[in-house]
Amino acid sequence: MALQVTHTNGTVYLEGRINSATARLFIIRAEHFVEQLKNLTININKVNEIDRDGIEAFKTVWSIALRNNKKLKITGLNNTKIFNQFGLNIKA
Numbered sequence: 001m002a003l004q005v006t007h008t009n010g011t012v013y014l015e016g017r018i019n020s021a022t023a024r025l026f027i028i029r030a031e032h033f034v035e036q037l038k039n040l041t042i043n044i045n046k047v048n049e050i051d052r053d054g055i056e057a058f059k060t061v062w063s064i065a066l067r068n069n070k071k072l073k074i075t076g077l078n079n080t081k082i083f084n085q086f087g088l089n090i091k092a
Contacts, residue, residue, distance in 0.1 A: 005029045010037055011075075015046035018054030026054070030061040034068050044076035 003022035004015040012033050018026055034040050042061075044050075050058075058074070065072035 007033065010039070011041040011043055013043045013046070017049040017051075018044075018047055018057060019049055019051040020053040023053040023057035026057045027060050027064075031064050034061070034065050034070050034072075037070070039071040039073070040065060041073040041075060044074060047076070 002016055003018060003025055005026070006013045006015075012030065014026070016022070030040070030042070062072055
């Protein structure tokens with residue numbers, strides 16, 4: 001499944017895979033939401049794959065949010081993998 005990105009009530013929901021084929025789409029869509037919303041919450045409950053390019057995409061989105069003085073929150077069952085890549089030792 002390709003990556004599906006939907007937005008409801010200030011939360012962006014991702015479904016599918018965040019990998020080399022979808023990472024750029026994710027960055028473009030997330031950057032749009034960073035610019036439009038006060039703060040950004042990304043829910044990854046329905047993400048079934050995050051590869052190295054996907055992790056790098058999250059790092060890019062994190063940088064974009066910081067540059068725009070926005071808060072970024074990542075929620076969902078798969079968030080531990082992402083947090084560990086940022087050097088945050090958070091247990092799910």
